[in-house]
Amino acid sequence: MTANTALNATPVPAAIGPVILLGAPGAGKGTQAKLVAARYGIPQISTGDILRDNVARGTELGKKADSVMKSGALVADDLVQPMVADRLGRLDCDHGFILDGFPRTVGQAEWLDKYLASRSFGGRVRRPVVINFDVGYNQLLQRLTGRRSCPVDGKIYNIYSQPPQKEGMCDSCGSPLVQRKDDREEVISERLKEYGRQTLPLVDYYRRQGSLHEVNGELSVEQVTRQTLDVIEGPAGER
Numbered sequence: 001m002t003a004n005t006a007l008n009a010t011p012v013p014a015a016i017g018p019v020i021l022l023g024a025p026g027a028g029k030g031t032q033a034k035l036v037a038a039r040y041g042i043p044q045i046s047t048g049d050i051l052r053d054n055v056a057r058g059t060e061l062g063k064k065a066d067s068v069m070k071s072g073a074l075v076a077d078d079l080v081q082p083m084v085a086d087r088l089g090r091l092d093c094d095h096g097f098i099l100d101g102f103p104r105t106v107g108q109a110e111w112l113d114k115y116l117a118s119r120s121f122g123g124r125v126r127r128p129v130v131i132n133f134d135v136g137y138n139q140l141l142q143r144l145t146g147r148r149s150c151p152v153d154g155k156i157y158n159i160y161s162q163p164p165q166k167e168g169m170c171d172s173c174g175s176p177l178v179q180r181k182d183d184r185e186e187v188i189s190e191r192l193k194e195y196g197r198q199t200l201p202l203v204d205y206y207r208r209q210g211s212l213h214e215v216n217g218e219l220s221v222e223q224v225t226r227q228t229l230d231v232i233e234g235p236a237g238e239r
């Protein structure tokens with residue numbers, strides 16, 4: 001993969017508000033969240049990653065979530081919300097954080113609004129900057145079926161559009177790349193339906209709040225990064 005020059009375009013601001021990335025599975029939330037988190041030195045909080053880690057470790061939460069995730073459905077709000085509260089309660093979130101894959105239901109968004117209003121981050125109450133990556137259905141399908149990731153450093157590739165230099169191997173550490181269990185075609189269509197039913201309404205939810213920013217997620221990774229940073233560091237982020 002080539003270097004993403006959008007990341008060294010401008011100096012890094014001292015603190016940024018909570019950033020929420022919205023978009024369908026495969027819209028690029030994880031890829032962009034990693035880049036943005038690294039630029040600002042803030043944590044990327046991916047509920048999908050935390051749940052997969054719980055499944056891999058065989059925790060109680062992981063046991064409950066495993067079959068739901070394999071089916072492409074959403075894990076219940078009352079399991080996910082305490083998990084997020086626990087993560088946001090850590091000190092490293094005080095100077096900002098980026099949420100990728102949460103909230104995913106209107107119930108989760110309402111819960112998050114209350115949570116953010118109830119605590120201050122680094123002494124300031126901050127409203128979230130919400131960025132929606134819009135990507136068409138066919139493009140999503142290609143991205144999800146082609147997605148491979150490195151189990152060691154989490155780098156994400158796509159066999160069609162962002163292949164590793166050596167087939168099947170991570171560019172950075174050489175580990176064999178893996179395909180997520182839920183990126184198989186039979187599960188993908190269920191995940192996209194679930195997105196339409198449960199998560200798409202969040203676009204209107206945040207639009208009504210005046211926090212929504214739209215980015216065309218079909219542009220190149222670098223262009224999407226640039227537009228995402230413009231939103232975060234522009235007037236929306238200066239609060």
Ligand code: AMP
Pocket residue numbers: 025047048049051068069072073074075076077080100101102103104105108182191
């Ligand atoms: P992701 O890695 O974001 O695509 O998430 C993978 C799977 O984890 C989803 O299909 C859901 O089953 C589950 N999941 C992730 N985030 C959430 C969430 N905020 N609420 C409910 N389920 C979630």
